[in-house]
Amino acid sequence: MPPVPPWLKKLGSTLVTVAVTILGLLFVTFMIGRVMPIDPVLAVIGERATQEQYNEVFYDLGLDKPLIVQFAIYVANVLQGDFGTSIRTGQQVSDDIARVFPATLELATLGTLIGVFLGVPLGVLAAVRRGSWIDQLARFVGLIGYSMPIFWLGLVGLLLFYGILNWVSGPGRVGIFYQGIVEPITGMLLVDSTLRGEWEVFRDAFSHIILPASLLGYYSLAYISRMTRSFMLEQLNSEYIITARVKGLSERKVIWHHAFRNIRIQLITVIALAYANLLEGSVLTEIIFAWPGIGQYITVSLLANDMNAVLGGTIVIGTIFVCLNIFSDLLYRFFDPRSK
Amino acid sequence: MNELTSPSTKPTWREWLLAEEPTSRRQARAVGWYQGWLAFRSNTLAMIGLIILVFLIVCAIFAPLLATHDPYAQDLGQRLLPPGFQGNLFGTDSLGRDIYSRLLFGARISIYIVLLVAMVAPLIGLIIGTIAGYAGGWIDVVLMRITDIFLAFPRLILALAFVAALGAGIENAVLAIALTAWPPYARIARAETLTIRNTDFIHAIQLQGAGPVRIITKHIWPLCISSLVIRVTLDMAGIILTAAGLGFLGLGAQPPSPEWGAMISEGRKYILDHWWVATIPGLAIFAISLAFNLLGDGLRDVLDPKESGQ
DSSP states (O other), X not given: OOOOOHXXXXXXXXXXXXXXXXXXXXXXXXXXXHHSSSOHHHHXXXXXXXXXXXXXXXXXXXXXXXXXXXXXXXXXXXXXXOOOBOTTTOSBHHHHHHHHHHHHHHHHHHHHHHHXXXXXXXXXXXXXXXXXHHHHHHHHHHHHHHHSXXXXXXXXXXXXXXXXXXXXXXXXXXXXXXXXXXXXXXXXXXXXXXXXTXXXXXXXXXXXXXXXXXXXXXXXXXXXXXXXXXXXXXXXXXXXXXXXXXXXXXXXXXXXXXXXXXXXXXXXXXXXXXXXXXXXXHHXXXXXXXXXXXXXXXXXXXXXXXXXXXXXXXXXXXXXXXXXXHHHHHHHHHHOGGGO | OHHHHGGGSOOOHHHHHTOSSOSSHHHHHHHHHHHHHHXXXXXXXXXXHHHHHHHHHHHHHTHHHHOSXXXXXXXXXXXXXXXXXXXXXXXXXXTSOBHHHHXXXXXXXXXXXXXXXXXXXXXXXXXXXXXXXXXXXXHHHHHHHHHHHHHTSOHHHHHHHHHHHHOSSHHHHHHHHHHHHOHHHHHHHHHHHHHHHTSHHHHHHHHTTOOHHHIIIIIIHHHHHHHHHHHHHHHHHHHHHHHXXXXXXXXXXXXXXXXXXXXXXXXXGGTTTOTHHHHHHHHHHHHHHHHHHHHHHHHHHHHOTTTTOO
């Protein structure tokens, strides 16, 4: 038998890690579903059902079997994309999530783009001009970003840019006149309206998304610029940079061709983490901006005691979170020659 | 010739605290604390953080004395008054309750939540991390795998699901936040334990016949505390924000309790016409988490210069 190449071994161990972590996630959500004070049978049939109906559903749900068997059934169902039926909407939770998820994806993607395009240059500049006003500014931006409750900033943003200045549209995804004009392709309104050439809808959707996306972008900006700064500082203090300067290379070349090139992989890792955080952080923002995404779906279901929907949403976000985490870790290990 | 005559006089407190060669264990410890304090005091931002925090704690302690109104007393005739109007410093909310007085009592809730989480989460992490680090072998693998699983979870979402299962309320919110916050502490405690485990003084205690429980609790835990304290201080802002987020969603403290997140949630409907109802509690949350962030950064610079990235 030929020896297993090391990259295959690494890939194998990573896949095992992903599987174990997701299994752990399922176990936690399963246990949450078990300890909750709501009777899952009554949640399905209502309170006025007869004892026979109760028993029937009780056996249907597999509640008579040992816990470990119940867990196995649960995992098998989830792996097939079956999260059960939502009590609130009366539909399959997986269908509901497929419908609301693109809205969150759109919001988080735009937010991350804003964070990257502003945060990376800010971090690089702060590192290069260390101690200058731009470094102070980066520090200030970060500090505010780490300290402000995101839902409050959303409210203040609405008050200022919608209520007083009237620069953007208010809560919601698109104005009432433009609803349902664009036939969904990807589910992301900006993309769909571009593909269909509906520029009016695009403009209206953009004026709705820009404020929440900028706020989310601000939070990832705070994180990305801080990390970029510390990565850059580490590079700028190393000897090859001194060598490059001694050789007489221009400052621009030293910074962008030498130092920045070496932090690209680390940066992608950070961006992936920032993206994962935004998917999660969008929960509160979606509530403020009445954004019909997965965060709002989870919260509304939660207030209606619709546990299937809550746990389904938790699993979807958790899985994406885990995958992004591990993806960034993998990227790091494969492309950074030092870790080989 | 002052120096020659002075040795007989008693050293001042300052000299005693700055002694190069402490003469007792107590003095050595006091010197360490005092030098740390001097380093901390020179950090302006950290001092600002400390001052804000002390101010908020004093407000919370003396809330009944400082409050101008009963925080729960409703008066529908006085609803939505603007700040400064008729003796209501920050105005009134939709039920006519004085926002200033509610803020003062709300500070108690926030500090209560932070303190509880800051005690529970590091303790869980400390226990798991030191056991994993000291025991090694398969126990280490299993415990760290569990830690990694929890670390990979989205925190707010998981806390939401926990609260949904346990029922809304402050204690459950604390439990949910603590259950999602412990993994980083476990990692730190394990890393510290691994470096301590093979030192000579631990071997010496083992030879004296000390059991693992005694070694972990009496000899390893005290050495893990300082790095945990830094991490906890840095995390406190995050704890406040998560707690406020849960309160905002209606899953933390229940009405009519003056929790800041819940107050923002109540004021949300009136944001366009009566901005102060939602804005002022948000400023309070911002102030306390900013204070914790400044303080945490300062503490890190003092206690752990290597990590500060300066």
